[in-house]
Amino acid sequence: MVHDLQNTIALLSRTPAALDALLSDLPESWTHCNEGGDTWTVYDIVGHLIYADREDWLPRARKILQFGETQPFDPFDRLGHVQASQGKSLPRLLDEFACVRCECLDELRALNLQPNQLAMRGRHPALGAVTLSELLATWAAHDLTHLHQISRIMAYQYCAVVGPFKAYLGVLQCAGHSL
Amino acid sequence: MVHDLQNTIALLSRTPAALDALLSDLPESWTHCNEGGDTWTVYDIVGHLIYADREDWLPRARKILQFGETQPFDPFDRLGHVQASQGKSLPRLLDEFACVRCECLDELRALNLQPNQLAMRGRHPALGAVTLSELLATWAAHDLTHLHQISRIMAYQYCAVVGPFKAYLGVLQCAGHSL
Numbered sequence: 001m002v003h004d005l006q007n008t009i010a011l012l013s014r015t016p017a018a019l020d021a022l023l024s025d026l027p028e029s030w031t032h033c034n035e036g037g038d039t040w041t042v043y044d045i046v047g048h049l050i051y052a053d054r055e056d057w058l059p060r061a062r063k064i065l066q067f068g069e070t071q072p073f074d075p076f077d078r079l080g081h082v083q084a085s086q087g088k089s090l091p092r093l094l095d096e097f098a099c100v101r102c103e104c105l106d107e108l109r110a111l112n113l114q115p116n117q118l119a120m121r122g123r124h125p126a127l128g129a130v131t132l133s134e135l136l137a138t139w140a141a142h143d144l145t146h147l148h149q150i151s152r153i154m155a156y157q158y159c160a161v162v163g164p165f166k167a168y169l170g171v172l173q174c175a176g177h178s179l
Numbered sequence: 180m181v182h183d184l185q186n187t188i189a190l191l192s193r194t195p196a197a198l199d200a201l202l203s204d205l206p207e208s209w210t211h212c213n214e215g216g217d218t219w220t221v222y223d224i225v226g227h228l229i230y231a232d233r234e235d236w237l238p239r240a241r242k243i244l245q246f247g248e249t250q251p252f253d254p255f256d257r258l259g260h261v262q263a264s265q266g267k268s269l270p271r272l273l274d275e276f277a278c279v280r281c282e283c284l285d286e287l288r289a290l291n292l293q294p295n296q297l298a299m300r301g302r303h304p305a306l307g308a309v310t311l312s313e314l315l316a317t318w319a320a321h322d323l324t325h326l327h328q329i330s331r332i333m334a335y336q337y338c339a340v341v342g343p344f345k346a347y348l349g350v351l352q353c354a355g356h357s358l
Contacts, residue, residue, distance in 0.1 A: 003340035007206050011333070018201035022193050022326075027186050127343040134342035141337045145350040148330040154190070155323040161182035162320050163313035164306040171324040174353055 003133045005113065008140040013105055015143045016098035019046065019150075024091050031090055035156045042153055045146050046093045047081035053100045055080060057139045058107060064122035064132045065111075072123040108136075148174075182312045184292065187319040192284055194322045195277035198225065198329075203270050210269055214335045221332055224325050225272045226260035232279045234259060236318045237286060243301035243311045244290075251302040287315075327353075 023031055023042060031042040040048070060073045085093060111117075118133040155171040166172050202210055202221060210221040219227070239252045264272060290296075297312040334350040345351050 001336075001339040003337075004206075004208070007208055010206055011209060014201050014205065018197050021200045022197035026193065027183075027189055029183070029186055030190060124343070127346070130342055130344065134340065134344060137337050137340040137342075138344040138348070141334050141341050141344070141348050141350070144330045144334040144337075145348045148327055148334070148350040148353065151323045151327040151330065155320050155327070157180075158182075158316050158320045158323075160180040161313065161316040163309055163316075164303070165309065165313060165317040165320070167306070169317070169320050169324045171320070171327040174327065 003118070003137045005118065005133075005136060008136055009105060009108065011140045012101065012143065015049075015147070016094065016101050018147075019049075020094045020098065022150075024094050030154050030157060033153075033157050035153055040149070040153070042150050043085070043090050043093070044081065045150055045153075046090065046097055047085035047088075048078075049143070049146060050093065050097050050100055051081035051084055052076070052142065053097070053104050057135070058104055060122065060135055061108075061111075061132060064120050064135065065117060067122075069121050069123045069129060072125050075125050182297070182316045184297065184312075184315060187315055188284060188287065190319045190322065191280065194228075194326070195273070195280050197326075198228075199273045199277065201329075203273050209333050209336060212332075212336050214332055219328070219332070221329050222264070222269050222272070223260065224329055224332075225269065225276055226264035226267075227257075228322070228325060229272065229276050229279055230260035230263055231255070231321065232276070232283050236314070237283055239301065239314055240287075240290075240311060243299050243314065244296060246301075248300050248302045248308060251304050254304050 023046070034041045034044075056076050063071060063073055088096070113132070118131065118136075120132050121129045122132065122135070124130050152171050152174050155169065159166060159172050162169065162172075202225070213220045213223075235255050242250060242252055267275070292311070297310065297315075299311050300308045301311065301314070303309050331350050331353050334348065338345060338351050341348065341351075
């Protein structure tokens, strides 16, 4: 299995429109409810995706290109989106996600990364050595892990009203929760 | 938890556009690969969603309204989509899904279902008695279980290229597979 950066960019470029089509103007009982306790809502996740585009993926890519393994990545604040989302509607966050993603992909394409650069290593504060290629592939897989989580959070709102059909719905048996 | 049919319709009406935004023209390495063995591809799932709209949800709803529990539902062919999809591109299937879903929702709205009708029971061949309300709620949750599956199948294609980041990606630990 070889990482093809064009496939990664193809997916990254589609996520904002897919989330917009699914979520914009959907009733808040789908988008503003969670899976209990301090778990996230769909609204939280959209804020997190914006925050990660701003603070995580490209800043870390730049650090690898500039410093290699000599400087570890800054730790990522998993609750950084809370303040940044405050007072904003979900449609506004979806628009913001489309903008920031577009800007990030413009910058990524402009870097015109070559195989030797994609093989460069950086230092993750917890995981140790990771390559630029792995970081960028994870950006796309991170979109997918949150699409997976969004569908699970939404299905959770219907776990009682589906009655006996629950047995047939894999999403209601999912234990693939992100750390 | 009470089932609000308008929330179900709101979700059902958005799924085709969300899948189209995510999948149309995406490289086939995302959409035509599976999770190994005889598991499904994303392409298979879109065909299945079309087939279920044609053969499963509204036909069963009509049967409940007409016969109640006296006639069990026809069994659903989980591989019925294979022949129906043959020779069709993914963009064509996505268009077909948008059309059939639109027709189904027009019919559902025209039924103007009242609470006493939603409480009517039918007979599922394996699960026994189910209400019309449970059947229609499951239609929406079924969209979500397949969105969940789509994100998992796509992430699976990247399970090696993300390297050590795999530990942080819940979607790659998901065991919530539909029966």
